[in-house]
Amino acid sequence: MKPLKIIVLLLVLQGGFLSIWKLQHSIDRQQEALKQDRDDVLLVSGKLVKMMSLEFAPLMADFYWTRAVQFYGNKHVRGEANMESLWPLLDIATTLDTHLIVAYRFGAIFLSQSPPGGLGRPDLAIELVQRGIKANPDYWRLYEDLGYVYYFDLKDYKKASEAFLEGSKNPHALIWMKIMAAKIAAEGESYEVSMFLWNDIFTTTTDPQVKKNALAHVQLLRAQEDCRQLDLLAGEYEKHSGRRPKRTAELAQAGLLQVVPVDAFGYAYQFDETGKAVLNPQSPLLEKQKFFERFK
């Protein structure tokens, strides 16, 4: 082949691929409009998908679980609250592989959290975890997840206590399951219990998103407890000085505090116009508090 022909051929090839690249961009833009439709799960019956998977059901379960994670992650990033497809994806994944513990555990979190953090369906989360317990009765951590949904999302402390107690009967369960059951039964929601549960999620989870969420809750719980303690000290201060303190430094000056307490980001707490201890308006923790309160 002559060199001129080769050059022409190379140019044509280059031009061809360049137009393909341009064309693909246009197609991507067109497809963007259809993205919502793509969220749909075409086959919603787990049993049907299992039958169609032949012998590859466990592999398909991994695919469906990955799809659920991707779906949840994408919605999270875009801040979209529409998560209707989450349940069918989790339902299919756990039907295809009934021992896929991770799908029950994280799935329950995804389902129970209020939008846009999750689907806001603790009832489905309970259904999923109970299905997991049925298929994996030896895995005591699922009882912890069940108790967690009852405790935080449904505020049903009786059932939360029962779940922890049931899980504690497993010989491999950690001793705190029994303690938690007794504590919730006696006190309902309390700082210690909430702190312990969020801390446990923070230390045991492998997912960065869940870890970040748990850390935010731990920081906020600590801040709430600090504010409660500051309110008590402000009451003491009022008894002696006849007025509520305006700054936390006044409590330290009065000898009621050794150091001025700060939140997780190093910002000192303040007293609002009613004299109640609150987060510093500059603190990033305030944003997190507002975020969680918005979806309560």
Next chain:
Amino acid sequence: MMRIGVVALNTFREAVRDRVLYNLVFFALVMMAASIIAGQISIGIEQNVIVTLGLSAISLIGLLIAVFIGVGLVSKEMEKRTLYALLAKPVRRWEFLLGKFGGLALTLAVNTAAMAVGLLLAIAYIQQPIERAVGTVLIAVYFIWLKLALVVALALLFSCFTTPLLAILFTGGLYITGLYVQELRDLPMQVMSPGMQAFAKWLSYLLPNFENFNIVALAAHGRHVSGALIAQNSLYTAVYCTIVLTGAALVFSRRNLK
């Protein structure tokens, strides 16, 4: 026995010469890609994906070899007319058939074992030290090989009396049906007539139950597999293969090769 061994060894050599084992490269690439990608796109199933993907790939690649080469074991020899030269020697037809079966079973054993090594390396890559019960993974690989041996026997049987294309369809069809034997047993028997009930029940035991060999989920989660199941599945395969190969030998011995 010696004659069967010679045929088997030659069948194995022929498979190697036909570059059947090249699929191992494909398998290695799949495992490498999965090991790297799995951890990036999902949560908590890195090991699961490696095990399920690895075992599924071993099964799928093995099935393709078992079906496509299995049906060609006899027909290719007839097509090339090498069968006539072979049968002119003191080799009985059933010995030829058994040798062919043994040769492909040996090829599949080598192929499956090599892929199992690749799978174990992939597991070791993402999990150091290996915590998961690797024993169950090896048992799952063994079960896949048992299943493949049964598929080879069926492919041989069909190839003895029909064309290669039909033999592929029959073997593939029977394999898929064999995956749903449990569903057949779960049919609502009470709404059927007594005759139909008996037929469905007998059919569910007559068909090869390929679900027996599927312990991929157990292997992925490191669950225990009882020794009794290993023994029973081995025996099931041995008995079933004996029946199928006997049938194949009967058909082949009566076949007019002129």
